[in-house]
Amino acid sequence: MEARILAAVFASIMALAVGINGGGLNQADVQGIDSQHKNVLRGIFPKSIDIFSMLSNRPEPQKSVSIDVTAEGEETLKFSKASVTPENMTSYSSEQFSITSDSAVTVTGFDGKMVFDTNSTDVKGRASGYVSSGVNSSRNFRFETELGSERIEVHDVRRLKVDFSGVSGEVETDSSTSSINDSSLKVNSFSGNITVYPSDNRYVFEGVIDELNAGSLRVKASED
Numbered sequence: 277m278e279a280r281i282l283a284a285v286f287a288s289i290m291a292l293a294v295g296i297n298g299g300g301l302n303q304a305d306v307q308g309i310d311s312q313h314k315n316v317l318r319g320i321f322p323k324s325i326d327i328f329s330m331l332s333n334r335p336e337p338q339k340s341v342s343i344d345v346t347a348e349g350e351e352t353l354k355f356s357k358a359s360v361t362p363e364n365m366t367s368y369s370s371e372q373f374s375i376t377s378d379s380a381v382t383v384t385g386f387d388g389k390m391v392f393d394t395n396s397t398d399v400k401g402r403a404s405g406y407v408s409s410g411v412n413s414s415r416n417f418r419f420e421t422e423l424g425s426e427r428i429e430v431h432d433v434r435r436l437k438v439d440f441s442g443v444s445g446e447v448e449t450d451s452s453t454s455s456i457n458d459s460s461l462k463v464n465s466f467s468g469n470i471t472v473y474p475s476d477n478r479y480v481f482e483g484v485i486d487e488l489n490a491g492s493l494r495v496k497a498s499e500d
Contacts, residue, residue, distance in 0.1 A: 345445030
């Protein structure tokens with residue numbers, strides 16, 4: 277490894293150590309670590325540890341939940357190392373290369389954001405691999421496109437922040453089912469799977485949360 281890269285990685289590790297031990301590391305510090313050094317650091321920590329979400333002050337979700345809501349308009353979600361499968365996307369082309377598949381392509385290790393609207397879904401980010409025709413391939417590439425899929429599945433979501441406005445639907449836990457109507461939906465940390473139906477503005481979350489707030493409804497893992 278080149279000396280300058282090694283020095284930068286060492287500085288990143290020191291910054292992570294400060295954050296883990298209660299120092300002053302914040303969201304901007306984490307975002308300031310570039311993708312090359314992030315990949316090196318991910319190789320140091322086990323895959324089960326999402327070190328960057330930990331340092332962004334998003335706690336480990338523990339409470340099982342099912343959320344099925346319809347939003348009023350455009351919503352944005354930002355993912356880290358998620359797997360994205362847009363229905364009927366059997367090919368993808370970029371300046372680097374092209375993908376073709378007998379079935380829907382799954383993009384793996386996706387870091388970026390997706391802006392969902394009734395007409396289309398705008399995707400901007402990078403990925404570390406893909407699955408086409410059942411074959412898993414590793415390759416770093418830019419994944420930027422506009423999807424017209426009616427159904428988009430996002431799996432392996434980790435410590436996602438959700439901040440929606442004007443949603444209606446249901447929130448189900450192991451002990452209760454609650455309805456929400458024209459309310460904001462805020463989740464500080466969600467891990468699990470999400471299915472989005474863009475044309476209907478519908479979002480289905482299946483997984484675990486740390487804390488959820490929607491109008492008068494409050495669900496918190498630590499209050500079990």
